Amino acid sequence: MRIDIEGLSVAYAGRTVVAGAHLIAAAGEITGLVGPNGSGKSTILRTVYRHLKPAAGRVLLQGTDIRELSPARSARHIGALPQERGADFELTVREVVAMGRTPYKRAFAGDDAADRDMVARALADVGMADHSARRYTELSGGERQRVLLARAFAQATDVLVLDEPTNHLDLRHQVELLALLRGHRRTTLVSLHDLNAAASVCDRLHVLHEGRVVASGAPRDVLRPPLLAEVFGVRAAVIEHPLTGDPLIALDHRENAVVGQREGA
Numbered sequence: 001m002r003i004d005i006e007g008l009s010v011a012y013a014g015r016t017v018v019a020g021a022h023l024i025a026a027a028g029e030i031t032g033l034v035g036p037n038g039s040g041k042s043t044i045l046r047t048v049y050r051h052l053k054p055a056a057g058r059v060l061l062q063g064t065d066i067r068e069l070s071p072a073r074s075a076r077h078i079g080a081l082p083q084e085r086g087a088d089f090e091l092t093v094r095e096v097v098a099m100g101r102t103p104y105k106r107a108f109a110g111d112d113a114a115d116r117d118m119v120a121r122a123l124a125d126v127g128m129a130d131h132s133a134r135r136y137t138e139l140s141g142g143e144r145q146r147v148l149l150a151r152a153f154a155q156a157t158d159v160l161v162l163d164e165p166t167n168h169l170d171l172r173h174q175v176e177l178l179a180l181l182r183g184h185r186r187t188t189l190v191s192l193h194d195l196n197a198a199a200s201v202c203d204r205l206h207v208l209h210e211g212r213v214v215a216s217g218a219p220r221d222v223l224r225p226p227l228l229a230e231v232f233g234v235r236a237a238v239i240e241h242p243l244t245g246d247p248l249i250a251l252d253h254r255e256n257a258v259v260g261q262r263e264g265a
């Protein structure tokens, strides 16, 4: 299933923070949203998983406006890892992941064998199978995040919307998660701060700057030094990754190399 975002504008208390965004997440592809802090990535993702309503424009799931779908129907198609991960569930890890099966159940129905199997598989996918009986509130930030990812995986949706899924994860879990997303081949819309991870895992990128989409395309076409300077305010060379051939952004970390507009500069 594909997602088309058409002319999307979103405002918080009357302040427009996303203005006329057009973007596509093609079926079975990984589409990345990248951009500086506050550029509107989470806001767009929140609109796709229906946490926010557009001020203008629409989000189409395979041609149907998502606002026309019932909450249960859209939850059977779109699973999300929201940026807000603070929920203090008084539940075990297994119970949190089992919440992903709710859209498939009638009221008060229990888990059946297929549900339990999907929950176990999702926990194994994120490397949390050994922690399934622990209380969610006792987990570290990275462990909580992996549990919420497992909840989204257990939801078995065609579309995954992931807000900074690698945030908090150690290097091995970052690599494993990105490999898992590549392996799933679901329609995935993901925000990432790590541009090298985005270059390696995403089929297509949309670059946001001050609430507008300023570039879209394959990572190697989009992540070029002038854009990195203009949008992110950094000086960088883009070279070929010696192991994978993917674009590799080599930042110049010297203070005097910072270019472009910075807040308060």
Ligand SMILES: Nc1ncnc2c1ncn2[C@@H]1O[C@H](COP(=O)(O)OP(=O)(O)OP(=O)(O)O)[C@@H](O)[C@H]1O
Pocket: 012, 013, 017, 035, 036, 037, 038, 039, 040, 041, 042, 043, 044
């Ligand atoms: N709940 C909110 N109420 C008011 N303004 C908000 C709210 N959430 C975000 N904003 C504002 O909307 C703008 C876009 O924020 P958003 O979280 O979408 O950016 P982002 O690109 O995801 O940033 P980051 O990389 O820091 O996560 C920012 O100016 C932010 O301050």
